[in-house]
Amino acid sequence: METSAILVKAGQLLLSLSILVVLHELGHFIPAKLFKTKVEKFYLFFDPWFSLFKFRKGDTEYGVGWLPLGGYVKIAGMIDESMDKEQMNRPPEPWEFRSKPAWQRLIIMIGGVTVNIVLGFLIYTMILWHWGEKTLPLQNVKYGIYTDSIGHSIGLKDGDMIVSVDGKVPEDFWDVTGDVILDEAKTIQVKRDGQMVDLHIKDGFVGSTIRKKAPIAGVRVPAVMDTIMTEKEGLTAGHKAGLKLGDTVIAINGTEVKYFHEMAKLLVKDSGRTIDLTVKRGADTITLHPTLPKTGQLGVNTFSDRHLDYVTKRYTFGEAIPAGFTKAISTLVGYVQQLRLIFVSKEVKASESLGGFMAIGNLFPSVWDWQSFWTLTALLSIILAFMNILPIPALDGGHVLFLIYEMITGRKPSEKFMEYAQIVGMVLLFSLLLYANGLDIWRWLTGK
Structure with a gap:
């Protein structure tokens, strides 16, 4: 980082x-x-032996300590x-x-x-x-999901449309993993090739998912270049090779690509090498030859917001008050459920779930974003x-x-x-x- x-x-x-x-x-x-x-x-932070700053007003000494615990x-x-x-x-x-x-x-x-x-x-x-409140309804994940070995272990496949968890429909696609873990769900219902399929969650899946520290499924989006980082920003392989905004990657070294996650997997396999990158640019099909860094990254991105139908619910101040109360209560309940998993579930080890200040700090984004901060x-x-x-x-x-x-x-x-x-x-x-x-x-x- x-x-x-x-x-x-x-x-x-x-x-x-x-x-x-x-x-x-x-x-x-x-x-x-x-x-x-x-x-x-009255102290912000602890002050063993000395403080960074202090003053007295009335009977109280106010100060800032040096130990931020x-x-x-x-x-x-x-x-x-x-x-x-x-x-x-x-x-x-x-x-x-x-x-x-x-x-x-x-x-x-x-x-x-x-x-x-x-x-x-x-x-x-x-x-x-x-x-407001931004959500991605399950029915709006129009290109389906992609998953890895964890999801595959319970029968999920790329392209599946998740319909419900234990028969209940999460309000937001990104709640699916939390619902599976915290509610210790037994089944996931998906739509596959127009047919409804019931997938049974096996024992040990919750522990494996927590160890992975990632969602059980991601959202498939087309491999359309929405962001290309410049040389100043660091990851320059795509920029140097001549990729342009709006280019659609259709093949890497002759292997067909449709979605961004497929492209990312193939790039990692060829990290450190020069590759043949076939892209569709308007009506033309051209081949570029970027040399990948050891990270296997082109320095490009595709924003799922542009390809998916997110829904933002707006609140008046009066409506936000009960909604904020409900949000606070659901957050508290979710946290208690997490603690229960740590201390009760045989699948989850405390050493895999606990974290200190580094773990908390990593929850924050790498760019200053006030909505995420608050x-x-x-x-x-x-x-x-x-x-x-x-x-x-x-x-x-x-x-x-x-x-x-x-x-x-x-x-x-x-x-x-x-x-x-x-x-x-x-x-x-x-x-x-x-x-x-x-x-x-x-x-x-x-x-x-």
């Missing part, structure tokens, strides 16, 4: 996380202030990641967290999760209002909310669990118990963090 693309991905990830962390911590900060609880620190607010009289034992050994002060009624402490603790849920909903609402930020906001509400010590959900216990029983867990629980939770979280990011590094080193 080019350096510029890496920097763009990293920049989008850093901005997205900064927005999410600051707003999450504001969710704790604002109710704490409303209940007259002293907040000693999250952020925090340090609330006086609360056992948190700061592990400030000295403060906890002193008698409670009226402005401390531990002196407040349980219901106030509960509101302070769920504030961050609440903000992330609301933020995800608001972002989805604004996306739908501004850009869509991924909404997704990450929903994920952050769910992960934080899990009843694990050191997370918001752990504190909430102990507060609910206190409200039901009337007994507050001892500060020593809370201290040990915080330590256990922090060890678990940092171990998971190291494991996930270690997997990223291992995949990068091994290319897997």
